[in-house]
Amino acid sequence: MVRPGHEPPAGWKKRFQYAAGEIQRVIGHGKNCRCRVLMQEAIKSPDATVQLIHQYGRGLLIAGQKEKALEVFKYNAQKNLATDKFTPNVGLARGYTAMGDTKKAITYWEEAIKNIPENQKANIKFYQGELDKLKSGK
Numbered sequence: 450m451v452r453p454g455h456e457p458p459a460g461w462k463k464r465f466q467y468a469a470g471e472i473q474r475v476i477g478h479g480k481n482c483r484c485r486v487l488m489q490e491a492i493k494s495p496d497a498t499v500q501l502i503h504q505y506g507r508g509l510l511i512a513g514q515k516e517k518a519l520e521v522f523k524y525n526a527q528k529n530l531a532t533d534k535f536t537p538n539v540g541l542a543r544g545y546t547a548m549g550d551t552k553k554a555i556t557y558w559e560e561a562i563k564n565i566p567e568n569q570k571a572n573i574k575f576y577q578g579e580l581d582k583l584k585s586g587k
Contacts, residue, residue, distance in 0.1 A: 492524060499529040499536045506540050510547055519544035534564035539576070546583065555583050 492502050502525040509518035522540035530537045542557035558580040565573055 492521065497528075499525060499533045502528070503536050503540050506544065510543060515544070515547040519548055535561055535566050535569065538564065542579070546579075551583050551586075555580065558583065 488505060491497060492505060502521060506518045506521035506525065509515075509521060519541075522537070522544040525540050526537035538557045538561035542554050542561055545551075545554035545557060558576065562573065562576050562580065565576065569576075
């Protein structure tokens with residue numbers, strides 16, 4: 450249920466950013482509501498960028514909803530991996546790490562690092578650190 454005064458703008462159906470803002474608010478309060486249904490529709494919208502879908506998955510991880518997060522990361526890869534070989538792989542690495550599937554997580558971290566874009570190269574030590582933790586069993 451959406452709080453009174455927080456209804457979608459007139460004519461809104463599947464606007465991703467509205468749903469993303471609402472779902473983050475709901476996740477933060479640990480509530481279940483129709484926002485989750487809206488979000489599942491919204492990630493399939495043309496407005497749903499690779500980054501916004503990824504952030505939704507990360508929000509689900511933070512909320513402890515690792516299975517749902519992994520579903521979102523898988524969808525992001527299915528939809529966007531042809532054009533972005535970094536972000537979807539990072540999402541899958543995070544998702545499989547949360548699920549305890551170290552072998553798959555390592556595979557996706559390696560793929561993400563191999564395809565790191567210029568604007569993320571300053572963070573390569575962090576990504577490599579995540580991979581190294583998995584490889585060392587920490």
